[in-house]
Amino acid sequence: MRVLVTGGAGYIGSVVTAALLEGGHEVTVLDDLSTGHEDAVPAGARFVQASLHDSAPVLADVRPEAVLHFAAKSLVAQSQVEPEVYWHSNVGGSLALLEAMRAVDCRRIVFSSTAATYGEPDQVPIPEDAPTRPTNTYGASKLAVDTMLTSYAVAHSFAAVSLRYFNVGGAAYGVGERHATETHLIPIALQVAAGTREALTVFGTDYPTPDGTCIRDYVHVKDLAAAHLLALPAPAPGEHRIYNLGSGTGFSVQEMVDAVRSVTGHPLPVVVGDRRPGDPARLVASSARIQDELGWAPQHTDLREIVSDAWAFAQARSA
Numbered sequence: 001m002r003v004l005v006t007g008g009a010g011y012i013g014s015v016v017t018a019a020l021l022e023g024g025h026e027v028t029v030l031d032d033l034s035t036g037h038e039d040a041v042p043a044g045a046r047f048v049q050a051s052l053h054d055s056a057p058v059l060a061d062v063r064p065e066a067v068l069h070f071a072a073k074s075l076v077a078q079s080q081v082e083p084e085v086y087w088h089s090n091v092g093g094s095l096a097l098l099e100a101m102r103a104v105d106c107r108r109i110v111f112s113s114t115a116a117t118y119g120e121p122d123q124v125p126i127p128e129d130a131p132t133r134p135t136n137t138y139g140a141s142k143l144a145v146d147t148m149l150t151s152y153a154v155a156h157s158f159a160a161v162s163l164r165y166f167n168v169g170g171a172a173y174g175v176g177e178r179h180a181t182e183t184h185l186i187p188i189a190l191q192v193a194a195g196t197r198e199a200l201t202v203f204g205t206d207y208p209t210p211d212g213t214c215i216r217d218y219v220h221v222k223d224l225a226a227a228h229l230l231a232l233p234a235p236a237p238g239e240h241r242i243y244n245l246g247s248g249t250g251f252s253v254q255e256m257v258d259a260v261r262s263v264t265g266h267p268l269p270v271v272v273g274d275r276r277p278g279d280p281a282r283l284v285a286s287s288a289r290i291q292d293e294l295g296w297a298p299q300h301t302d303l304r305e306i307v308s309d310a311w312a313f314a315q316a317r318s319a
C-alpha cells in the first residue's frame, strides 16, 4: 500500500515506518520535527517536513491509500498548563488531516490513541468499553480525535482504527525513544545508568499496590508495530474500531528499577519523591479485543527484554 505516516520522525512512528517498509509498503513521512528527528526517519521512506495543518498539499501530491497518524504533542504536564497547544495541534491538526484525506478520497486511517483516554479506571484490566474520563488535556484531546473518527466513519465512510497504547518501551530497527524533554520512566532510568542524570526520582511509594509504587502495563514497540500492520487493512468503510494495546501484565516502578539495575549492572540511585499529580495507581490493559478480532498477541512481554532493547539503543547512540 502507498501510505502516509504522520509523526514518522518520532519514536513510535519511526519504528512503525521501518516495519511498513519491511512489509513492502511505500511510505512518505510527514513531520514538523517539533519533537522528532529527521535522522530517525528510516532509509527508504520519503520525508516531508510539514505540519498537520499544512498537510493538504502533501496528500494531494502523495495520494496515499491510507494514513497512519502518530503526530501529536504528548506531554501530560504541559497539556495542563498549555492546553491550547493540545487543542490546536492534536485536535485542530487531526481535523486538518482528515479534511485533507477527504479531499483526495483517502479514507483509511490508523490513529495513535492512548490509555489516557480512560483516566482513573473503575476496573483493571481496562476493556475498551470502560468509561472514558480523561484526567488531563492530553487524554481529552486524544479522546476528541477518537470521537472525530467515529463521526467520519459514519458520515464519510472512513475505515478507521484507534489504537490505545498503554506504556510503550523498547527499541527496534535501530530507532528508539529520544526526546529533548523526557518524562517517561524507562529513558529517564537509562539516563541515570548512562551517567547523564544523577538519580531517578520515584514518584510516590505510598500507593495501594504491593510495593507502594505505581503499576503500569509496558508494551514493546515491536509488538506495537505488528499491531499497526494488522490494523491497517482491518476495518471496512464506515467502521471505526478501537483496540487497547498492552501486554496485559502490570509491573511496578520498583520492578522496573530492579530490571534496569539487572540489565545495565548500574546501582541506579533512587530518590523517593512525591506522587506526580494525576498518576493512577494501576493501569493495565485488557487487549482481549485485538487478540480475538485480529489475532494480535504480544511476543516481547519480558520487562528485561524491553529494557535491554532500549539500553542497546541508548548505548549505540552515545558510542
Ligand SMILES: NC(=O)c1ccc[n+]([C@@H]2O[C@H](COP(=O)([O-])OP(=O)(O)OC[C@H]3O[C@@H](n4cnc5c(N)ncnc54)[C@H](O)[C@@H]3O)[C@@H](O)[C@H]2O)c1
Pocket: 006, 007, 008, 009, 010, 011, 012, 013, 030, 031, 032, 033, 034, 035, 036, 037, 050, 051, 052, 053, 069, 070, 071, 072, 073, 074, 089, 093, 112, 113, 114, 115, 164, 165, 166, 167, 168, 169, 179
Ligand atoms: N510513547 C508512549 O508511551 C505513548 C503512549 C500512548 C500514546 N502515544 C501516542 O503515540 C504517538 C507517538 O508518540 P511518540 O512517543 O512516538 O512521540 P514523539 O514525540 O516521539 O513523536 C511524535 C512526532 O510527531 C511530530 N509532530 C508533533 N506535532 C506535529 C504536527 N502538528 N505536525 C506534524 N508533526 C508533528 C513530532 O515532531 C514527532 O516526530 C503520539 O500520538 C502519542 O500521543 C504514545
Ligand SMILES: O=c1ccn([C@@H]2O[C@H](COP(=O)(O)OP(=O)(O)O[C@H]3O[C@H](CO)[C@H](O)[C@H](O)[C@H]3O)[C@@H](O)[C@H]2O)c(=O)[nH]1
Pocket: 074, 114, 115, 116, 117, 165, 166, 167, 168, 183, 184, 185, 186, 188, 200, 201, 202, 203, 204, 214, 215, 216, 253, 276, 279, 283
Ligand atoms: O521519573 C519518573 C518518571 C515516571 N515515574 C513513574 O513511572 C510510571 C510510568 O510513568 P511514564 O511517565 O513513563 O508513563 P505514564 O504512565 O505516565 O504515561 C503513559 O501513559 C499515559 C496514559 O496514562 C500516556 O498515554 C503517556 O503517553 C504514556 O507514556 C508512573 O507511575 C510514574 O509516576 C517515576 O516514578 N519517575
